[in-house]
Amino acid sequence: MTQTPVTTATVAAARPATWWTPRWSNWRLALVVAAVVLPASALTLPVNAAFWLSLAAATLVAVTAVVDAWGRRRGPLLVAPALALLFLTNLFPLMWSLGLSFFRYRANRGAAPVFAGFANYQTVFASPIVWDRLQTTALVVILTVGTQMIVGFLLALLFEKEFPGRRVLLMLVLTPMMLSYVAIGAFFRYYYEPTFGLLSQAVRVFTGRPFILLDTPARALAGIIVADAWMWSPFVMLLVLSGLVSVPAYLYEAAEVDRASWWRRFWTITFPYIRSLLLLALLFRTIEAFKIFDVVFLLTEGGPGTSTETIGVYVYRLAFQYFRTGESTALAYILLFIVVVLTNLYLYFVKQRSAEA
Amino acid sequence: MAKGYRARGVRQGGWGRTGLAAVVSVAYFFPVLWIILTAFKTHNDALATPPKFLFHPTIENFIAVFRRSYIKGFEAVDTGFALFFFNSIFVSASSVVIALAIGTLAAYGFSRFPLRGNDTYLFIILTTRMLPPIVVIIPIFLMFRVAGLSGGYAGVMLLYTAFNLPFAIWMMKSFFDELSGDVEDAARVDGSSETRVFSRVALPQVRAGLAATAVFGLILTWNEFLFALLLTGVGTRTVPVAMAQTIGGDIGVRWGLLAAIETLFLVPVIVVSFLLQHQLLRGVTFGTIKR
Numbered sequence: 001m002t003q004t005p006v007t008t009a010t011v012a013a014a015r016p017a018t019w020w021t022p023r024w025s026n027w028r029l030a031l032v033v034a035a036v037v038l039p040a041s042a043l044t045l046p047v048n049a050a051f052w053l054s055l056a057a058a059t060l061v062a063v064t065a066v067v068d069a070w071g072r073r074r075g076p077l078l079v080a081p082a083l084a085l086l087f088l089t090n091l092f093p094l095m096w097s098l099g100l101s102f103f104r105y106r107a108n109r110g111a112a113p114v115f116a117g118f119a120n121y122q123t124v125f126a127s128p129i130v131w132d133r134l135q136t137t138a139l140v141v142i143l144t145v146g147t148q149m150i151v152g153f154l155l156a157l158l159f160e161k162e163f164p165g166r167r168v169l170l171m172l173v174l175t176p177m178m179l180s181y182v183a184i185g186a187f188f189r190y191y192y193e194p195t196f197g198l199l200s201q202a203v204r205v206f207t208g209r210p211f212i213l214l215d216t217p218a219r220a221l222a223g224i225i226v227a228d229a230w231m232w233s234p235f236v237m238l239l240v241l242s243g244l245v246s247v248p249a250y251l252y253e254a255a256e257v258d259r260a261s262w263w264r265r266f267w268t269i270t271f272p273y274i275r276s277l278l279l280l281a282l283l284f285r286t287i288e289a290f291k292i293f294d295v296v297f298l299l300t301e302g303g304p305g306t307s308t309e310t311i312g313v314y315v316y317r318l319a320f321q322y323f324r325t326g327e328s329t330a331l332a333y334i335l336l337f338i339v340v341v342l343t344n345l346y347l348y349f350v351k352q353r354s355a356e357a
Numbered sequence: 358m359a360k361g362y363r364a365r366g367v368r369q370g371g372w373g374r375t376g377l378a379a380v381v382s383v384a385y386f387f388p389v390l391w392i393i394l395t396a397f398k399t400h401n402d403a404l405a406t407p408p409k410f411l412f413h414p415t416i417e418n419f420i421a422v423f424r425r426s427y428i429k430g431f432e433a434v435d436t437g438f439a440l441f442f443f444n445s446i447f448v449s450a451s452s453v454v455i456a457l458a459i460g461t462l463a464a465y466g467f468s469r470f471p472l473r474g475n476d477t478y479l480f481i482i483l484t485t486r487m488l489p490p491i492v493v494i495i496p497i498f499l500m501f502r503v504a505g506l507s508g509g510y511a512g513v514m515l516l517y518t519a520f521n522l523p524f525a526i527w528m529m530k531s532f533f534d535e536l537s538g539d540v541e542d543a544a545r546v547d548g549s550s551e552t553r554v555f556s557r558v559a560l561p562q563v564r565a566g567l568a569a570t571a572v573f574g575l576i577l578t579w580n581e582f583l584f585a586l587l588l589t590g591v592g593t594r595t596v597p598v599a600m601a602q603t604i605g606g607d608i609g610v611r612w613g614l615l616a617a618i619e620t621l622f623l624v625p626v627i628v629v630s631f632l633l634q635h636q637l638l639r640g641v642t643f644g645t646i647k648r
Contacts, residue, residue: 175627
């Protein structure tokens, strides 16, 4: 798989002898030009023009590097456009916001950023609000991921065997996770609605009074968790199911001959096959649930009060409603760190699993 | 194929299992079903207590999605939803096409010509997808404001391309990894150029994968909310944003109308995800888990 390709005998087309020869393949010169143009334009020109000029300089570097590598370095050339785009739209903005996190800056004011050192990080770490939102998020993550694991697992057990109509019914269960958060938010707003919502109507049969789910913190939290768990339990189910169907049938047949109990059969045969997938599902859902934003934003907008405001919603408010831009980037960096650690862990287990198989 | 599948442990259950699964599945699907039913109800039926299961279906809600009068008795005016649907389709389709082109090349590179630090690159790429969108959007928002990109199609398309790219790379890499390199080597021995090996040998073998990746990308982009909320203007608004604004906005408790918008928005997704069933696991885990 990894053998080197048969290299076509390409003789590099007379590369420049010196770094200052202006040629399309001279990326060193382009780099020097860019290194001069970038700071110069940033200092002298208005922000708008400087941005586009810097972009042009960066393009020049890219073009010359491509011309230089053409035919010689296949791997880097193939991945370069993708890496360049990701750099432009992800890494560069992230570096920018890392810079901003050390400045006192409000995006809705004209004032230039003022260097503040670690002040933003201090504010964030000392802020009781941040800790409170992190606690809310942790609670949501634990409850929603826990529910998803249990419901997903039970659903997988249901669909473990082949039966008539399995394909269609499976698809009905899998649908929620393909839907949009906005749609889910709108659904559940409708179902939780006090006067006409299905939930309130169902409760009214027993109590005779309308039921306002979202008016106490605990119940609003439950409302969010039900919506999120409904949406993502199928994800856990899908992973567990793929583990369940990979168990060789002869193991079950042998267990039947030995008259092993259901419980014993599960722990000694089934569980080893789904263990790694359960772990992966847990990690993946934890990462995703940690970022929870859309459902909360649309269902409760963090309310009542701020009782269901998760960290994602709080960063959004900090950045785009209170416009404490510097502080919000500092907080965003802390979130980023957590997600990077979790993603690393996830990939580690993915690799371990594929190595086992 | 079906036989091998069974031998791997999918045991037989009878019609009893079908009955149980049907009850559970329909109950699970019920929230979606109810929305679709509500979309066909008149205003009074939608608000009926107790809820009505039998009613005379009407399509007035679907018409009202596109044209309705804001004040009772006045002439119906365009609500702009036709434009929002066009925007959603246009932005998702173009960004998916670009992301797929760039991503497939990169995936082929990562799979066949590993770089030094290949796994590190792949890790960084996946991380950009796993990041909380809110983390990325703050600097992007400022950057786009400086560059004059916010509010127009170009900015959203650029961002969505980047949003789809990590997904396209990981998905396509997982498909390329499954191919044996032997066929490609045979073509090389026969004197095919590298370009030809890629376009005539490798690419046709992953056609199904390309289709699956494209459809998943379309669904992901179609559903995306936060980026669209912050970066689209009045003329480039996508359906999720318009829908969210409608929930909190002028239609109040016209649930039938809201359900009609949702139905139009969801049904394409439900239909195409049905076609994707076999690639679903790979798709929802960004190609990290194949089986």
